[in-house]
Amino acid sequence: MALRTWRPALLIRRLSYIAGILYLVACSGISEPAEHHQPVEFERTLTEVRSGFDYQAAETQALQQDDFANPGLLWVDSGRTLWASExxxxxxxxxxxxxxxxRYPKFDEAAARVINLNQRIELCRTQQAILPALPYEAEERLALTVALTHLDQGQPFAVDITGKNAAAFHRGREYFYTRRxxxxxxxHHCHEVNAGKRLRGEALSQGQPTGYPTYRLQWQTLGSLHRRLRFCNAALRAAPFxxxxxxxxxxxxxxxxxxxxxxxxxPAVRR
Amino acid sequence: MNRRQLLVGSASLMILTRPLRADTEDKLFDSWLSTQYANQPRSHEGVTVTLPALAENGNSVALTVEVQSPMQPDDYIQTIDVFAPLNPVPHLGRFYLNPATGIAKVSTRIRLGGDQTVHAVAATFDGRLLLGGADIVVTEAACLDFLI
Amino acid sequence: MAKARINIPRNIRRGDLVEIKTLITHPMETGFRVDSLGVKIPRNILTQFSVALNDTLVFQADLQPGIAANPFISFFLRAEQSGQLTFTWTGQHGFTHVETRAFDPAP
Incomplete structure (x- = not known):
């Protein structure tokens, strides 16, 4: 088609198509920053939430509820002592x-990302108290984490999934529903579709995090949720993070x- | 299968296989007993071993041993031994008591490497032995776990 | 640094049979576990727990690998004398931990 044969009407039509597309793009908000979105109501796929406590044997439950003999309380004591000195x-x-x-995990200004309580404590230890850095699963970090979490026993989580936490929430939700x-x-397959059914002689729980850090009989010590997640990954023959x-x-x-x-x-007690 | 069915099934299996398993267990226990206590007089009265019938995880099982005794200077229990024949180290521990103890009752948490009868041997101050035990089914045995 | 918990009931009177509960952090490593590389983790256990009232031994336990990690041990004491209870845990590799508590039954 030679340039000489272009008609003004055709040009106007093409320009209006382009303008229309640009208008739709602008309306869809792709170009807007995420913080200005209204929070989306996510569908809760569990009709009833049940703690891992419900899936334990009576003796294990009794040990968790024993105010003296729950082994996790030894770490709470340790954490409180560490707190008093540091x-x-x-x-x-x-x-x-x-x-x-x-309220954790949540976005932290100093870390510039969403972190959990264990990581926030470590930031404090190294940057404020100027103590030597420790690995994630170190006794002191677990002790301080469980000592603080123990103060909120009986209260539900109060996490914010909007604003600066939204992106992390989306990624976490994506992880939960991704095969690996x-x-x-x-x-989702074990902890929602098949929760309550048995796998290798044990009942599958809903995978709730409310008991962590937890004293797992299998570990014979207190451990973090990340330790449990690594085990979950390994059980699926996926490389743990x-x-x-x-x-x-x-x-x-x-x-x-x-x-x-x-x-x-x-601190919960789990098998 | 719910817990009750598992318990009944396991208990039945234990009863059926008891002649085979018990043979090994009894031999292990008897030989240890003879080594420790030679020919001291034995009786099977007065010792209560309290264990759950089923342990979900063998890493930490609550155990209580109570022995009937006046616990007076002229009649008291001196030691209580706990023995799990099918553990790699069957002798779990020895507790030393005296009249000041007041009551011959100790509690602890033990590891169990499989279904077995846990024995308690109480020795009186004058060398008599009182024996007791309790059977237990262990779903996930201790002593063979992995580190993750 | 080991952490121990000791429970002595309150408001005890002379002649009472008092249950004393104890708990201490310790891995009680059996020596049978292997790590992720297949190397056996060496045995590291508590070997003895003893309790003295003033200077008299009132209770002792000899422990073996079959005692669970973070050992819980409870025993009884007839409340006759007052004084100080000394709890001593000893284990392999020079492990030792001592706690003291007052023991004061009301007359």
């Missing part, structure tokens, strides 16, 4: 920190939202 200068008494643990590993299963990996923290945020009104029960 943290009171800035934060005062540990009991004044009630209500803090249930040689067994090609998503968290490192302790403290962002994938696990994002998933933690989603799991905390998914737990709805389930009360925190750290």
């Amino acid at each position: 943290c009171t200068a800035c934060h005062g008494e540990i009991d004044a920190m009630a209500g803090i643990a249930r 590993g040689q067994m090609n299963l998503a968290c 490192d302790f403290g990996a962002q994938e696990y923290v994002d998933l933690e945020l989603f799991l905390a939202w998914r737990a709805a009104n389930l009360p925190l029960e750290a």
Whole structure:
């Protein structure tokens, strides 16, 4: 088609098509920053939330509820002692920190990303108290984490999935529903579709995080949710992420939202 | 299968296989007993071993041993031994008591490497042995776990 | 740094049979576990737990690998004397931990 034969009407029609497309793009908000979105109501796929406590044997439940003999309480004692020597200068008494643990994971300005309580404590330890760095699963980090989480026993999670936490929440939710590993299963398959049914002689729980850090009889010690998630990955023959990996923290945020009104029960005792 | 069915099934299986398993277990226990306590007089009265019938995980099982005894200077229990024949180290521990103890009752948490009868042997101050035991089914045995 | 918990009931009177509960952090490593590389983790257990009232031994336990990790041990004591209870845990590799508590039954 030679340039000489272009007609003004054709040009106007083409320009209006382009304008229309641009208008639709503008209306869909693709170009807008995420924070200005209204929070979307996510469908809760569990009709009833049940704690991992419900899937334990009576003796295990009794041990968790024993105010003296619950082995996890040894770490709570440790954490409180550590707090008294390392943290009171800035934060005062540990009991004044009630209500803090249930809000994690959340976006942290200093870390510039969503982090969990264990990681926030480590930031404080290394950058404020100027103590030597410790690995994620170190006794001191677990002790401080469980000591703070124990203050919120009986309260549900109070996590925010909007604003700066939204992207992490989306990623965590995506993780939960994504198949992985040689067994090609998503968290959803065991912990929602088949929750309550038995796998290798044990009942599948809903995978609720309300008991963490938890004393697992299998580990014979207190451990973090990340340790449990690594085990879940390995069980599917998927390569586990490192302790403290962002994938696990994002998933933690989603799991905390998914737990709805389930009360925190750290330190729990699980098989 | 619910827990009750599992328990009944396991208990039935234990009863059926008891002649085979018990043979090994009894031999192990008897030989240990003879080594420790030679020919001291034995009786099967007064010892209560409290264990759950079914342990979900063998890593931490609550155990209580109680022995009937006045616990007076002229009649008291001196030691209580706990023995799990099918554990890699069958002797779990020994508790030393005296009249000041008041009541011959101890509690602890033990590891179990499989279904078995856990024995308690109480020795009186004058060398008599009182024996007791309890059967237990262990779903996930201790002593063979993995580190993740 | 080991952490121990000790429970002595309150408001005890002379002649009472008092149950004393104890709990301590310790892995009680059996020596049968293997790590992810297949290497056996060496045995590391508590070997003895003893309790003295003033200077008299009132209770002792010899422990073996079959005692669960973070050992819970409870025993009884007839409340006759007052004084100080000393709880001593000893284990392999020079492990030792001592706690003291007052023992004061009302007359």
